[in-house]
Amino acid sequence: MRSRELVIVGGGPAGLAAALAAHEHGIRDILLLERDQCLGGILNQCIHPGFGLHYFKETLTGPEYAERFIQRVLAIPEIEISLRSFAVKLDSKKTLTYLTPGKLETLSARAVIMATGCRERTREMIHIPGTRPAGIFPAGLAQKMINLEGWLPGREIVIVGSGDIGLIMARRLTLEGARVKAVIEIQKESRGLVRNVTQCLEDFNIPLYLRHRIVKIHGRNRVEKIEAAEVNDELLEIPGSRFEMACDTLLVSVGLIPENELIEMAGAEIDPATNTPKTESLNHTSIPGLFTCGNAFKIYDLADGVTKDSLLAGQQAAEFIRSAS
Amino acid sequence: MKTYDVCIIGGGVTGAAIARELSRYRVSIALLEKEAELAFGVSKSNSGIIHPGTQNPPDSLKGRLCVQGNRLIRSLARELGVHFVEVGELIVISDLQDLPQLQAIKADAEKLGVPGLRIVDRAWLAEHEPNLSPDIPAALFAPTAGIISPYRLVYDLAENAARNGVEFFTGHPVMGITRVETGFVLQTPQRNFHTRFVINAAGLFADEISRLIGVDDFTITPRLGEEYLLDKKREFTTHHLIFPLPTPESKGILIIKTSDGNPMIGPTARSTTDKTDLATTDEGLRKVLQNVQQLVPCLHERDIIAYFAGLRPAAGDDFIIRHEGRAPGFINVVGIQSPGLTAAPAIACMVAGLLKKAGLTLHRKWFFHGRRPASVHLFAIPFSQTEKLIQKDPAYGDIVCRCEMVSSKEIRDAIRRGAKTLDGVKFRTRAQAGRCHGGFCTTRIMKILMDELHLPVMAVSKRGPGSELILGSRDHA
Amino acid sequence: MNKLMTCIECPKGCRLTLEPDGSHVLRVSGHKCPKGELYAKQEFENPLRILTTSVLAEGLTLKMIPVKTSQPIPKAKLLEAMEQIRRIKVQCPVNLGEVIQANFGNFGVDLVATRSAQKPKVS
Numbered sequence: 001m002r003s004r005e006l007v008i009v010g011g012g013p014a015g016l017a018a019a020l021a022a023h024e025h026g027i028r029d030i031l032l033l034e035r036d037q038c039l040g041g042i043l044n045q046c047i048h049p050g051f052g053l054h055y056f057k058e059t060l061t062g063p064e065y066a067e068r069f070i071q072r073v074l075a076i077p078e079i080e081i082s083l084r085s086f087a088v089k090l091d092s093k094k095t096l097t098y099l100t101p102g103k104l105e106t107l108s109a110r111a112v113i114m115a116t117g118c119r120e121r122t123r124e125m126i127h128i129p130g131t132r133p134a135g136i137f138p139a140g141l142a143q144k145m146i147n148l149e150g151w152l153p154g155r156e157i158v159i160v161g162s163g164d165i166g167l168i169m170a171r172r173l174t175l176e177g178a179r180v181k182a183v184i185e186i187q188k189e190s191r192g193l194v195r196n197v198t199q200c201l202e203d204f205n206i207p208l209y210l211r212h213r214i215v216k217i218h219g220r221n222r223v224e225k226i227e228a229a230e231v232n233d234e235l236l237e238i239p240g241s242r243f244e245m246a247c248d249t250l251l252v253s254v255g256l257i258p259e260n261e262l263i264e265m266a267g268a269e270i271d272p273a274t275n276t277p278k279t280e281s282l283n284h285t286s287i288p289g290l291f292t293c294g295n296a297f298k299i300y301d302l303a304d305g306v307t308k309d310s311l312l313a314g315q316q317a318a319e320f321i322r323s324a325s
Numbered sequence: 326m327k328t329y330d331v332c333i334i335g336g337g338v339t340g341a342a343i344a345r346e347l348s349r350y351r352v353s354i355a356l357l358e359k360e361a362e363l364a365f366g367v368s369k370s371n372s373g374i375i376h377p378g379t380q381n382p383p384d385s386l387k388g389r390l391c392v393q394g395n396r397l398i399r400s401l402a403r404e405l406g407v408h409f410v411e412v413g414e415l416i417v418i419s420d421l422q423d424l425p426q427l428q429a430i431k432a433d434a435e436k437l438g439v440p441g442l443r444i445v446d447r448a449w450l451a452e453h454e455p456n457l458s459p460d461i462p463a464a465l466f467a468p469t470a471g472i473i474s475p476y477r478l479v480y481d482l483a484e485n486a487a488r489n490g491v492e493f494f495t496g497h498p499v500m501g502i503t504r505v506e507t508g509f510v511l512q513t514p515q516r517n518f519h520t521r522f523v524i525n526a527a528g529l530f531a532d533e534i535s536r537l538i539g540v541d542d543f544t545i546t547p548r549l550g551e552e553y554l555l556d557k558k559r560e561f562t563t564h565h566l567i568f569p570l571p572t573p574e575s576k577g578i579l580i581i582k583t584s585d586g587n588p589m590i591g592p593t594a595r596s597t598t599d600k601t602d603l604a605t606t607d608e609g610l611r612k613v614l615q616n617v618q619q620l621v622p623c624l625h626e627r628d629i630i631a632y633f634a635g636l637r638p639a640a641g642d643d644f645i646i647r648h649e650g651r652a653p654g655f656i657n658v659v660g661i662q663s664p665g666l667t668a669a670p671a672i673a674c675m676v677a678g679l680l681k682k683a684g685l686t687l688h689r690k691w692f693f694h695g696r697r698p699a700s701v702h703l704f705a706i707p708f709s710q711t712e713k714l715i716q717k718d719p720a721y722g723d724i725v726c727r728c729e730m731v732s733s734k735e736i737r738d739a740i741r742r743g744a745k746t747l748d749g750v751k752f753r754t755r756a757q758a759g760r761c762h763g764g765f766c767t768t769r770i771m772k773i774l775m776d777e778l779h780l781p782v783m784a785v786s787k788r789g790p791g792s793e794l795i796l797g798s799r800d801h802a
Numbered sequence: 803m804n805k806l807m808t809c810i811e812c813p814k815g816c817r818l819t820l821e822p823d824g825s826h827v828l829r830v831s832g833h834k835c836p837k838g839e840l841y842a843k844q845e846f847e848n849p850l851r852i853l854t855t856s857v858l859a860e861g862l863t864l865k866m867i868p869v870k871t872s873q874p875i876p877k878a879k880l881l882e883a884m885e886q887i888r889r890i891k892v893q894c895p896v897n898l899g900e901v902i903q904a905n906f907g908n909f910g911v912d913l914v915a916t917r918s919a920q921k922p923k924v925s
Contacts, residue, residue, distance in 0.1 A: 035727065047868035047916065048854050053812050061854055063868050063917035067898050086724040089708065097708060099732075102719035104712040119761040124631050129606045132633060134787035134794050138764040145768060147856050150799030150866045151782055175855060175884050177797070194815030198808040199851070203877060220601050221791035248796065261728075264558070272627065302813060799858045799866070799888065 002107045005029035006317055007096055009087045009262070010115035012041020013303050014294020014310040016069035018113045019079050021314025027321060028078045031107075033085040033098055039073070040066035041117060042140070043303065045147045048168050054304035065303060090114075090266040092287050110324060111289045111317040114263055115310065118256040118295040120165075123217075126254050128160070130217030133224075139165040139253035143172065152176055154249025158226055159183045160214050164192040164301075166253025171200035173251075180206045181245055184228055186213045186235055191255070193301070214250070215242065223250055258296045266290060274298075283313040289320050328519040329353045330685060332511055334499050334534055335526035336363035338371070338475060338669045339661050341482040343524055346673035347680075348489035349695075350687040355518055356483075356491060357511065359498030359530075361789025362749040364479035367528040368666075369752065370603075370635020371475035372552060372581050372589055376664040377414060377467040380571045383436035387644045391664040392437050393671035395469055401670050405481040406699025407473060408584050414470030414566040415445070415454065417461045417620060426570055427465045434467070441468040456562050456621050470566050474584045475666055476752035477700070484742055485697050489690070494518075495745075496789065499527075502537040508654050509538075522654045522685055524676060529600045529638045531659035538652040543645055543659065547600055547636040548574075550592025551609035554631040555624070556760055557729075560586040567620055576663065578616040580624070585729075585755055586704070590617045590624065592635070603634045630760045637662035646672060648679045656680065700738070704730045704755065725773075726766045728759025736770060740777040748788040750774070767794075807845060811837040818842045850874030853883050854916070857890040857902065862919040867892055869902055872912040883907050895920045 006027050008015045011034030019032050038044065043051070046062030053059055056068070073079050082100060089097040090112065097106045120138040137145075137153050143165060145151040155178050159166045162185040170180045183201060188210055190197050201208055209228065215237060216227040230241035257275050264270045268285040269278040276298055277285040283293045293313035294306045331347060333340045336358030344356045360366060375398055381388030402409035418427055424444075431442050445466045450457050487493055494513070501512040508521035527534045532545045555562075560582075567580040575594040583589055593609045610632070617624050640660030649655045656679050658672060665672075681687050703711055703721065715722040720734035731754045739753040747763075750756055750770055757763030757770065771785045771794065783801065786792045809816040816838050821829040830842040844850060852874045856866040875883060886907045896902060896915040906913040 035724065044917070047856055049852055049870065050813070061868060061870060061916045064898060067917065084723065086727065088724075088730060099711070099715065099722040099724055101723045102715060103722055104708060104715050106708075120764050122630075122760075122762045122764070124629065124762060125627075127607070127610055127629075127632075129610075130604045132603070134792035138762070141764050141767055145795070147868065148864075148866055149768060149782075150856070150858055151768075151795045152797030153795060155796050172855075175853075175880065177884070193813050194808050195810040195813065198815070199810045203851070203880075216604070220603075221788070222793070261558075272625070 001095070004031050004107055004109045005321055006031070006111050006113065007107070007109040008032045008113045008115055009096075010034065010041065010117060010294070010296070011036070011039040011081065012115065012117055012294065013043055013066065013069065013306045014117065014296070014313075015041070015113070015115035016066070016073050017307045017310035018115055018293055018314040018317070019073055020069065021311040022318045023076050023078060023314075025315050025318035027318045030079045032073070032079055032081045033087055034081065034083050035086045037083055039070045039081065045140070045144045047147050048172075051303050054302070055307050062303070069307075087262055090262040092267045094289055110321045111291065113313055113317050114260070114290070114292040114296055115294045116259040116262065116296045118258050118299060120252070121255045121257055123250075123252045128214050128217055131219055133217070133219040133222050135219065135223035135249045136217065137249065137251055139163070139169045139251045142251050143169055146172055146176060152178060154178055156181060156247045157249045157251060158245055158247045159251040159253060161185060161252060161254035162190040162192050162197070162208060163253045163255055164196050166251060167192040167196040167200040169251055169253065170206050171204060174204045174206070180204070181247055182207050182209055182228075184209045184212045184214055186211065186231060213237070217250060223248055226250060256295065256299045258299065260292065260296055263290065263292060282309060283316055289324065291317050326517070326519055327353070328507055328521065329355045330520070331522045331524060331680065332357060332509070332518050332520035333524045333526055334511070335366070335528055335531070336360070336479070336483065336493070336495065337366050337368035337526065337528050338364070338479050338482070338666050339528075339658055339672055340524070340526035341479045341486065342669035342673040343526060343658070343676050344486040344491045345482045346670070346677055348486045348491050349689055349693045351690055352685065352687065354491045355520070356493050357497045357499055357513060357518065358493070358495045361496050361746055361786070362744065363483050363493070363495065364476045364752060365748070365788060367636060367638055368475055368479050370550070370552065370633055371666050372579075372592070373472050373475045373583050373666070374566060374581060375409065375471040375473055376667045377434070377469040378437050378439040379414070379416065379430055379434040379442070379465070379467050380576055381433070381437065381664070383433045385643050386646065387664060387668060388437045390644065390668035390671040390675065392439055394664070394668040397670035397674075398471075398473065398667065402473060404695050405478070405485055405697055407478050407481050408705065409471055409473045410584060411469060411471040412565055412582050414467040414568060415450075415464040416467070416568045416570065417457070417464040418570060419461060419619070421462045423570060424463060427463065431465055439467065439469065442466070454564055454567075456623055457567070458620055458622055461620070472566070472582050472584045473666070478666070480743065480753055481697060481700070485695070488694050488697065499534060502534070504538065504652065522656065522680060522683065524656045524658060526658045526661070528661070529636055531638065531657065532640070535657055535659065538649070538655050540649050540651060540655070540657065543640045545638050545640050545659070547597050547602075548639050548662070549595045549597045549602060549634055549636055551605045551613065551632065551634045552589050552591035553610065553613055553629050555588045555590065555628040556630050557586045559588050559624070559628050562588060562624065563621060569616070569620065578613055580617050580621055585758070587630070597636070600636065603636070605632050605634050631758070631762065644668070644672070646675055646679070648683050654683060656683070700753075701735060702754070703732055703735065725769050726754075726756035726759065728761050729755040731756040733773060736773050737777060740774060745778065746786050746788050746792075747771070747774070747794070805846070807842060809833060809838045809841050811841050820846055822846060849877040851877045851880060853880055855884065855887050857887055857892055859892045859919055861893060861921065862895060863922050864917065864919040867896060867902070867919050868916045869913050870916050871906060871909070872914050873910075875909040875911055879909065883909065892919070
């Protein structure tokens, strides 16, 4: 079994920053595993502006923000990048197994940084009753379809949840010629940034229904309509407030969950309510030398925040490796 | 026009099992399914339990076929390479006062010939099922209960039947039946099928099919059941199938182990008149959670990753399997609700017997290819085996579905074996069935479907025509 | 009559109060940086937005190339601009920052690639 000083899982903003910082702090044997065919992670589909204001003091789109880090990482020969590489197993001794076309590789690392990002909460997690037809998409999946594939997932859209991805998709779908009929949010306020409410909804006169929830999805093969209702302080449906809205598509943007299944498999303590590692300090897990950063550690509002804290993760891993040797 | 010996209407587990059984013989067989793929009707919401035969009246047809089926499914699963695990079942009581009821279930089941039954006490339960509520004082243990993937059983039965000459026609709804001198003509929108014998295994729609030849003495009254699937992480929360005491309407709300690892909780039971009603409800969720938490208190709402509703095609209390004397050559196989999956292999044998009695000559083929190589599922094999597979075919190392660890090779194989839709890929491989619900892999699977089946993106569907995912594309602007 | 708006220059989203005088802005308050004041005036007089979207590519490593306008264009013209976007098909490799179309849609701005796309390597 081969051994490596540092293995980083994930080539998005968190993994890239961690790799750069670990190198800067003296680590000369770094393996970066990325499951996709290119680096950049979810930033590649975030083609809207608003990235980099804190870190670069200018506004960039997701791909531009990613590219700055990708170029720096590619220029460092001591960072080995393995694309289309999918980590499947991790244990408490930091033995890691990954698959890549043509190879299953197991290696041991002195430190591991999991920069595995997050997944979207689904319609199932918020228990929207009704049928299960085609036309229900997590907002991020719809974003990928439109921005990376040029596919339009619907024409008459209702969005549930006012997280930033949902708001940005309201604008994106409108620009693509779809009609966004409503954004429905159960809380009293939008969960996304206020500027996204302004530039994604108000700019296009898209109504935001606060304190509403979807109570039923209709349609056998494809979404046909939804029923929504107003909710009270206990978030329960107010009788008599139900109304219907015809649509062919429901986008679900109800939050993100850190992806920490491998860390859990390794035996690190996980808080089941948030799916984040139970720890006192940033980027740490209950297993020494096993770090997690970026959206896997906690959900960030901005990519700049991911970069800042993930740079620290690289440094922390470097210090751990040095102190353990 | 070709005249078939037998046309089977309905491509669920019943139809597929009959097709495979009859494919042993020198007869020509067609199976007609109205949905885009097999197992898209009643069978897709099956919980995958192979029942031991308990909870059936001792004189019932379904009880007899269930016990037989439980025996037959073991060799069938081996031949087809489908994973069957005998996990055993516990029917639990919350009060020792209910012990006589358990004993009555035991006595009834023993009359049917269910082997190995015994009443177990609190100490046994504490040792073998530690997450079970300590308030449960005793249970009836049925060791022969097991689990299987209901979809994969259907697909593998069908694949093996096709290997032995059965012709499958999906997307072919039977709209009319005419009796002719040589037998029957079945009308579908695409073409007519001439056949000597008809087997009606049309599930929820079996009453409508039967009425086409004038037999209308039964009605299918669907009973809706909501099921909730839990994260794979909870696979070993329980080690057996856990049942409460049955009620007059159903076997109750269960904690089910599945062969994919995800535990399932449910089902509810509600009568409906709408055969397309597959909606889940807030009440259903609350009821399921409340009931299972009484049995296993550590189960939590946030463990739920998916839910669905299915319809049981009930026609009274028992199965109806008979040759219709009023329409010679027409065999009804209807009302196949629970334990239909378990009973399917036995039903198939019984139907072969009915056909023989009705005048069909059944000669065994010289070469019956009864075995098929097991499909590969990376999630079910050790890494040492995965490593060898990847060396043989690099595409096994190309992971598409990250939650369930499904490779592009498995997805391409599933499509080459008959999957045409995203649900078809999901049921065969589990890709999109995990905790992210296809958030990450849907576009990749769509592209593989487009590539394998030469489809434009706007023709890729969830479950057949009308359920296309994409409504516009820049390339088609 | 004062007018309220939310600044979209950065994620802070300051609530701005404008005191207009006809078609001009007399005074802006509520901003935490100078960008807010400029934004308010511009937004009141002629609201502008940078358009970010993607254009179809053919025979390149990306199927869709993300793009942006080099300068903001009138907010009211965004949907019109998208009509033009849908007609574009890129066949030549582009680098990040490279102009895909100069004077895009006669808005006096360029359409710029925000990601590089190459010819796929022949294997």
